[in-house]
Amino acid sequence: MFWDKPTETLHGEKLKALQLKRLKKTIRDSQNVGFYKKCLADAHVRPDDIRTLEDIQKIPFTKKQDLRNGYPFGFFAVPLKKVVRIHTTSGTTGKPTVVGYTPNDLDAWADLIARNMTMVGVTEDDIFQNMVNYGMFTGGLGFHYGAEKIGMTVIPSATGNTRRQIEMIQDFGVTTIHCTPSYAMHLSEVAEEMHASLDSLKTGIFGAEPWSETMRSSLEERLGVTAFDSYGLSELFGPGVAFECPERDGLHIWHDAYLVEIINPETGENLGNGEQGELVITPLVKEAMPLLRYRTGDITMKLEDGCLCTRGQKISRITGRSDDMLVIRGINVFPSQIEHVILKIPEVGNQFMVYVDRVNHLDEMTVDVEINRDYFSGELTDLARIQKKVVKELRDALELRTTVKLVEPGSLPRFEGKAKRVIDRRGDAI
């Protein structure tokens, strides 16, 4: 099924012409942003120099750190009064990254979500429970408006209270759910404990964290759904950037809205079909916050064109990151954020180690920090207070509950050269 068949099946010269037209507009719009004005000037590129899609390679990349440097509104290309919504995503340190939307942006975004959901076969007859965070995270409102646009019956259940979520699925006859794959697994276990049947479910849309094919089979068996992978990031609206079609063999990325490059993350050189590298995207329809050659940090590759569904060229499912970003229960965490928090707390030392495990299908993050000699009073209660303080500061900064372990001064590894402070023990565990 198609939401917008002519656009979704655009190929060849017609697609390129549309992309080029939109790219030129995006570059012009970007000149309202100080960063891009300087960026192009420094690279001796005038907007008019971009005459073909390949010419984009003359423009330097934009990194997440650049967005962070523009905090809060430095990347807005329109006056703030034209911005009707703000979301944030975790920054690499302290402050978050801010993204803004004009009414056209929100409409374009909802339209992409409507395309994705229609592609996997859901319609206005479906009842949709959206079990992700509805706050600053783009996953909640993004899917919400897309599903409403299709005319689905939307239950904005957000996160938490799994038993209540299960009751709603039963009582409302929910057919379609959206959540992180690990939460879906947790949901299935709680349902099992409750002896609750989830017969009404048909479709599961899972995203915001990487998941394996083993996880897919397991979720499909446990929940009785067909499971689809959803990809997006807040800097590019949010979810909806790329999505699996019923073939479930790679992600359709919407070429009319996103210009795709795959690069070697070390050299920046462009890679061809089948070559694995970092996904770099130039969004083509963003008004409030145009971006040029944004480095997503996600590792994928362009697949050979020609999907049975007749839509455009796919990318492979995301296989990893080119940087050290972690995804914990769907939340992006950079080790630098943790460092930033630790450095601000005098009671603990500057060294830390992060361990990530999967316990009962949910991600658990443990942070080891050394107690600072000067703050050891000899009293257990003072230690417990310090431990609580670190937990709280981390929760405030990461919006994530972590376990904090106080360790003896000097006991954590010291690194010469590149530090390896994160031990991810989740592996391919489901």
Add this chain to the structure above:
Amino acid sequence: MDVKKYVVKQISVFSENRPGRLAAIAHALGEEKVNILAFSIAEASGFGVVRALVDHPEKAHKKLTSLGFNVAFTEVIAVHMKDIPGGLYEVAKILGDAKINIEYSYAYSGKDGAVLILRVDHVEEAIEKISKSGATLIESSVFH
């Protein structure tokens, strides 16, 4: 009264809760010929504090610190108990009646009878109350 002479110096050592930590502390004290008169381990999530009453607290502090341990001195008081059934009750009742709030406590029994070691909020005030109440405080010079 000179309350100071009843203030006993305990060493408190931060320790991760993992095998071998107590052995490491005990080995270091043994090497320095520091005798441990009494000790206890207090445990929180993942870490703890080893508390010890030793004959040479300064030496113990220096040695453990040089080995990288995080060590602090804590002021405690020691109360004599009869080493017979009901001995603890006798002392505990006196402390209770005197409205002494105990943060933590541990005990040992030696050839001169049993000793209750107490960590309290206000050490000097507690010493005065206890000595008035009829219990026998032990001077720190007995230990160190």
